[in-house]
Amino acid sequence: MRTKSRFLKIVVSLALFAMGMLFGKMFLKPQPADTVPMPTTMKYRNVGSTNDTLTVTNQNTFSGNIIQIKDGESIQEAVLKANPGDLLRVYPGTYSETVYIDKDNISIQGVIIDGVWPTLDGKKALNDAILYSGNGITVENLKIIEYKGNGIMGQAGNNFIIRNNWIIDTGVYGIFPQYGKNGLISHNILTEIEDAAIYVGMCDNVDVKFNEVYGNVAGIEIENSRHCLVESNLAYNNTGGILAFLTPGLPIKTVFDVIIRNNFISGNNHENFGAPGSIVSGIPPGTGILVMAADDVIIEDNIISNNDNAGITIVDLPTGAPTANDPNSEPNPDRVVILDNFMIENGNNPVGEIKALMLSQLKTKGPDILAMGGGVGSTIRDKNRYRTFGLDNYAPAQITDTKDVTTLMFDKPVAPRSVSKEELGELTYYGVCAGCHAFDTRLIGVPTQLIQAIYKDNPQGIVDYINAPRNLRDDYPEMPPQNYLSDEAKIAVAEYILSLKR
Amino acid sequence: MSRKNTILKWVVPGILMITLLTVLIAANKVSHTHYVPKLNCNCPPGFKLNDKNECIAQNLYMAYSTNNDPGVGGLKTALPKVRDGFSPQQIDLGRYLFFDPVLSADGTISCASCHDPQKGFSDGLTASVGINGHQLKRSSPSLWNVAYLKLFFWDGRASTLEEQMQGPLFSKEEMGNTPENLLKTINGIENYRHLFSEAFPNKSSSDPISLNEIYTAITAFEASLISLNSKYDRYAHGYHEALNAQEIEGMNIFRSFVARCAECHTPPLFTNQQIAVLGTPEPNGATLDPGAQIPFKDSTLRGGFKVPSLRNIEKTAPYMHSGNFATLRETVQFYTDGRGHAVPKEENLRIHWHIWEPELTDFELDRLVDFLKTLTDESFMPKVPKVLPSNQAAFTNNQNQESIQ
Numbered sequence: 001m002r003t004k005s006r007f008l009k010i011v012v013s014l015a016l017f018a019m020g021m022l023f024g025k026m027f028l029k030p031q032p033a034d035t036v037p038m039p040t041t042m043k044y045r046n047v048g049s050t051n052d053t054l055t056v057t058n059q060n061t062f063s064g065n066i067i068q069i070k071d072g073e074s075i076q077e078a079v080l081k082a083n084p085g086d087l088l089r090v091y092p093g094t095y096s097e098t099v100y101i102d103k104d105n106i107s108i109q110g111v112i113i114d115g116v117w118p119t120l121d122g123k124k125a126l127n128d129a130i131l132y133s134g135n136g137i138t139v140e141n142l143k144i145i146e147y148k149g150n151g152i153m154g155q156a157g158n159n160f161i162i163r164n165n166w167i168i169d170t171g172v173y174g175i176f177p178q179y180g181k182n183g184l185i186s187h188n189i190l191t192e193i194e195d196a197a198i199y200v201g202m203c204d205n206v207d208v209k210f211n212e213v214y215g216n217v218a219g220i221e222i223e224n225s226r227h228c229l230v231e232s233n234l235a236y237n238n239t240g241g242i243l244a245f246l247t248p249g250l251p252i253k254t255v256f257d258v259i260i261r262n263n264f265i266s267g268n269n270h271e272n273f274g275a276p277g278s279i280v281s282g283i284p285p286g287t288g289i290l291v292m293a294a295d296d297v298i299i300e301d302n303i304i305s306n307n308d309n310a311g312i313t314i315v316d317l318p319t320g321a322p323t324a325n326d327p328n329s330e331p332n333p334d335r336v337v338i339l340d341n342f343m344i345e346n347g348n349n350p351v352g353e354i355k356a357l358m359l360s361q362l363k364t365k366g367p368d369i370l371a372m373g374g375g376v377g378s379t380i381r382d383k384n385r386y387r388t389f390g391l392d393n394y395a396p397a398q399i400t401d402t403k404d405v406t407t408l409m410f411d412k413p414v415a416p417r418s419v420s421k422e423e424l425g426e427l428t429y430y431g432v433c434a435g436c437h438a439f440d441t442r443l444i445g446v447p448t449q450l451i452q453a454i455y456k457d458n459p460q461g462i463v464d465y466i467n468a469p470r471n472l473r474d475d476y477p478e479m480p481p482q483n484y485l486s487d488e489a490k491i492a493v494a495e496y497i498l499s500l501k502r
Numbered sequence: 503m504s505r506k507n508t509i510l511k512w513v514v515p516g517i518l519m520i521t522l523l524t525v526l527i528a529a530n531k532v533s534h535t536h537y538v539p540k541l542n543c544n545c546p547p548g549f550k551l552n553d554k555n556e557c558i559a560q561n562l563y564m565a566y567s568t569n570n571d572p573g574v575g576g577l578k579t580a581l582p583k584v585r586d587g588f589s590p591q592q593i594d595l596g597r598y599l600f601f602d603p604v605l606s607a608d609g610t611i612s613c614a615s616c617h618d619p620q621k622g623f624s625d626g627l628t629a630s631v632g633i634n635g636h637q638l639k640r641s642s643p644s645l646w647n648v649a650y651l652k653l654f655f656w657d658g659r660a661s662t663l664e665e666q667m668q669g670p671l672f673s674k675e676e677m678g679n680t681p682e683n684l685l686k687t688i689n690g691i692e693n694y695r696h697l698f699s700e701a702f703p704n705k706s707s708s709d710p711i712s713l714n715e716i717y718t719a720i721t722a723f724e725a726s727l728i729s730l731n732s733k734y735d736r737y738a739h740g741y742h743e744a745l746n747a748q749e750i751e752g753m754n755i756f757r758s759f760v761a762r763c764a765e766c767h768t769p770p771l772f773t774n775q776q777i778a779v780l781g782t783p784e785p786n787g788a789t790l791d792p793g794a795q796i797p798f799k800d801s802t803l804r805g806g807f808k809v810p811s812l813r814n815i816e817k818t819a820p821y822m823h824s825g826n827f828a829t830l831r832e833t834v835q836f837y838t839d840g841r842g843h844a845v846p847k848e849e850n851l852r853i854h855w856h857i858w859e860p861e862l863t864d865f866e867l868d869r870l871v872d873f874l875k876t877l878t879d880e881s882f883m884p885k886v887p888k889v890l891p892s893n894q895a896a897f898t899n900n901q902n903q904e905s906i907q
Contacts, residue, residue, distance in 0.1 A: 098754060098758075100754055102737075127759070127760040128759060128760075131754060131757060131758070133577045133578070134578075149758045149759035149760040155575060155576035155764065155769075156569075156575030156576030156578075156579050158569070171760070172759050172760075173759060178575075179576065180569070181569045202570070202574075203569075249776050249778065250776065251570065251768065251774040251775065252572070275858050275859075276841065276858075277858055278855050323802070324777070324779050325798075325800050325802045325803060327798060327800075417565065419565045424565060427561060428562065430547070430549060431560050431561035431562050431731070434547035435548075435731070435881040435882050439544075441544070484739070484743070484744050485739075486739065486740055489739075
């Protein structure tokens, strides 16, 4: 009886459990949502048909293989094996390495699973997280922490896309493309960077959009670059929010055509923790936008608030940077255009030079907009709405908005220089082979004429010899292998050698 | 009949004899005036002869583009505009002049005395020695790849090679010559008059040689010194096996933003051709060299010097304007010893913002040196002439001397 009731209890409870499961499945199962008919006057937006850069770059397709990198593996190993066109998918895990990419068209894409990010951790021992020199590099969805140099640095790669990265305390810069043309930096979050979180240096045609930068010395810096659109970013609690700089002493001498539009630039009052000697170490806390010697900067439709020193500061080089002069850098900000901006509560606690300047005007508050030093041709729309200082020369703006400019990137990737097979053969022959071979005289190696005689109609024979020379003659030294030449260069130079007339 | 025969017998050998004599005398005369072989009619390696008899630079970097005129950037970046288009004869004539000590006031110093091909076209001294043993103040810069440079001398005071060479030629402390004496000397050497008329075909050998022709010829030779085929270049062009693991590690430190070497020593030339104030030490007891402050008349450039190219840097010890560092290792160490650590207390230099405290480890410094040595390439080394038009002994102690032809 006792055992029977125990058995019964178990059976009943199992039956109840099964019934519960069944009911739960029947009634609590998510139901497919009903489709609400669209209003007849509305159409679905045809995603992809616009020229908006975010859409265009989202449409990129991958021609190569997909390589997966899991926790415990090395991203660099994968890069070394990858071919142009490949997509490297990095799964959640911790990767403590410097990844350098000296190839074209490589994409590194983090895979975020259940809120867990793939993390590059420099442990404050490694220099840079990602260094690239190739064209067409994409880096996205990575969390990058604790490096000493940069989070992501590009050296001369064009057509780059850097987006959706979460970068914390990576040293001097967070994202730093240099010498690149045509790039997009969007939807990144960066903090605790001791110089500029996003630093566009000596680049052209770059859009910086939808990023969040806070707690850095400088939020976003456009330096010695042209045609840059800084739009819809959130910059708060940096020492300086958004900067357009001309730095002297760099090989590229100009910065112009920069649009700073639709950004939120608030409360950039962080103490300056820039390295001694760095140019940003001179930025006073409380700086919203800083234009130093940059030309043709348009500042439009930003919300600039609670920056304690000044909302917008416009200075020339002698005022702004204590660096050595550069006779080839024009030191004045010219043709700056300030359009409608929403500016409140700026200058509440000015420091240093501006404080002294304002006190000389018997004021304790810093201005919304301040201009110091040289510069010509600058204009402002509706000047009366702002508290300004030093803008006496600013004429009324000739334009009302920049709505025609949706992007400053190109609608197609910048094409690399393409050389024909003949050109490549010629460059290789004179640039490499000519060190030892002349057409009809003996240098170190045999005369080219003789090669022509031996390999008539047989360029592949020359290629084979280039790859693995064997000494054919006692009277000449053995040729070192030239197998470092690319396959294209080898066949091109072989054919060029056979076609040479003198 | 027989008389006629007799005359013929005498006349024919006589004519033959006279012809032979004439030829012999002429040949003798030719060999006397053309002591030096005819100028080379082929371009040196790295150049292609076009149909206007100009040597046009050719190298694998021309397969790339660049976003900027200074030709700075990453690995596959085009070089800046090159100084080329000289004729093969001008280049070859410049080679003779370059090695010829008659260019100096007392015939003891040639360009090659301080720009020795065996020492990376430098001289291995902390600071060069001029005429009469005069001790100069700065070290001799290399001449490799000067065809791509826009700024000359350590303090950047010249912007062309022609302008540059007048410095040492006519400095009392260097080659000690004067324009008048140089012209007199060169015009007084018959070989040079012939060679100049060959290199400058619009003039005849009776026209005097001009200073501009001398400058052009030496420029042509200097601009032919191309070094772009190092191990590094093979890597840059895509053959990643060209560098070993330590060298690649060095390259990544070199271009990292901690060491920041590549910020001023920008590939592919490994210089951005700017003036930078580093605050490097002077030799014991010497006062601070004001550098670019003097020519640019700008006190913010005090202690500023031209960023030199690092190509063939392994060959050009000692380093810096003062030659104060004997090895590459000491040189890279300087950059991690602290911003302004070697600046005299009374000086207030505007030190370059990239000079900071990178705290590089010994391991990293060693790897930097490994990488710097991959920038060596002397495959286009020119030949030192065996015989000089002036009859002077050519610059010696050289294994690469031209064989007698």
